[in-house]
Amino acid sequence: MISNRIASLVFALSVGCFAEPVLMEGIAAVVDGKPIMRSEFMNNLYRFQDTPEAASMTEQQQKEAVLNRMIEEKVLLSRIDRDSIVISENEVDQRVTSHLQSIAASQKIDMATLEKAVRAQLGLSMIQYREQLGKQIRSHMEISRVRQLHVGTIHPTKKEVDVFYKDYKDSLPRQFNCVLLSHIQLPIKPDSMIVDSVKHVAEALIDSLNLGIKFELLAQRHSQDSTAAKGGDLGYFKRGLLDPAFEKAIERLKNGHYASTPVKTDLGWHIARVLGRKEDGVRSAQILLRTIPTAKDSAAVLALADSLRNNIKSKDEFAKAAKKFSEDKSSNFQGGLLGWFQRNEMEPAYVDPVANLNVGEISEPVMIDGAYHLFRLDDSRQVRELTLEEDYGKIELMAATHLENEKLQKLIQKWRKEVLVEIRMTE
Incomplete structure (x- = not known):
């Protein structure tokens, strides 16, 4: 039996994935050669009309606001080809899986129960639902990549946070x-004896590397990490995302070289190796020997x-x-x-x-x-109410988002002049 709570959750997730049926199809606008369908526009309009923002607008103003937002999103997405941004199917699939697992975990249900909820509420198999969700997630990822490339992350000063709070204090969420x-x-x-004994094993493996045994082979046989089967390959990581001690060890290594001494982190002892470098990151590998309490x-x-x-x-x-x-x-x-x-x-x-x-x-x-x-x-x-004294971190994040949105909006207005926008909807 599927609970009302799960059913409501699935219904909420379906919003944006599936358009409400309309009798007349057509094109509302064309942006950079890509159409905004009338059904897509009407679906967005119906949802917008249920928001507090729409309450003070006339119906015509609501339509103009919704169409303008949809045009701006298409303008933003027009940067995908121009900026050579590529998002693989595997990346999207991983995000979809992670999203579904997060939903199941938050509701304390397993994936089989979630699948039953999807089928009962939407009449779709999980394969069909994943496909629809994937389209939505891909769009979000594309917008995020464009935003990161052109706007980046803004770290507001204390003065900027104070000004933001003063200007928007009354509209901040309760x-x-x-x-x-x-x-x-x-x-x-673990106690020091365990730490020392595992270190000795790591040092012995480094001796084996010095004798010419392949790193990949030792990783497959000895590494206590999910990357063992791949020879310890961690892939590319941008600076600042790996453990500081591990990053410090690999920053001094040439491509193909491994560290001459093991590196200690909270997980255990690592034998670190550099496989390649890019401007913004390093591809590394490891043999991890865990120190287990x-x-x-x-x-x-x-x-x-x-x-x-x-x-x-x-x-x-x-x-x-x-x-x-x-x-x-x-x-x-x-x-x-x-x-x-x-x-x-x-x-x-x-x-x-x-x-x-x-x-x-x-x-x-x-x-x-x-x-x-x-x-x-x-x-x-x-x-x-949120206050600067008790919620500075939250307000700082809101201020950062506000500043990033302002910068992005200026870029969108600039890009909008560079693409052909044709509005076809007359009613």
Whole structure:
């Protein structure tokens, strides 16, 4: 039996993938030789008319606004060929799979149940649904690539964030049913004997490489990573996306060379190799030997978590403990403060630990991604406004998006003059 919650979710996902039936087909406009179909336009118009923005407009103004947005999107997509942007079917397929898996995980269902929901609500097989979803995701990816190429990422100054907040304070979204959380993250680490013994194995493998044994062969036999079957090939990564210690090791290597000493990260010991370079990144390979904690290591961290939970009596004490013990670098310096979350937008792993907490209470230790976490519910509100003091990070992101959109809009207006736009719809 498919729940109403899942059914509603699938229906929502279908919006934008499938046009509502119309009696008359035709072309609303042509942009750079590519048509905007009347049915596509009407479908967008119906959805726009349900938004608050449309409420103060006449029907003619609504039509003009919707058609103008669709023309601008086509103008944006016209850059795909001009900028030689290529998105492979494999990239799209991976995004579709990831998207569907995320939906299933958020609803705590398996893929088979999601497939039943799609069939029941849309009358489509999963293959058909993936195809429709793929078209939508490809369009989003293309727009994102054009945006990244021409706009990039803008990092607003504090002054720009302050100005944005002052100008748009009254229109910023409110938060509903929200909680203020702090946490202490205590990762489970192997003891020094395990770390040292794994390092010795890595050094022995480097000796084998020095004797002429192929890197790919050793990776296939010894690497404890999903890339082992491919000889340890990690593919291309832009600078800043790999572990800093690993990047530091490969930045000094010539193409085809491997590091003479193993590299330590949170995963274990890596033997790093450079396969090739581009202007914006490096293609590398690795042999990974993991340092895996024992049950004794886990028990010691759990005992520390229990001790902290039992002895912390106030918010100040929690903050001091977070600064001393927590290894989450993004929050420990501010006493473990994670910030405000709407309950329906929280990280899935956070939901259960804090679900039944009262303000001021600390959760039982919970295991998330190889670490024990303690959560403290600092505050809870049904409705709240965003403020610079408590939500600077969120507002900074909004300001960045606003500035990026302004830059992109200026480019679109410039590009619009460079392509032929023919409006055919007269009613």
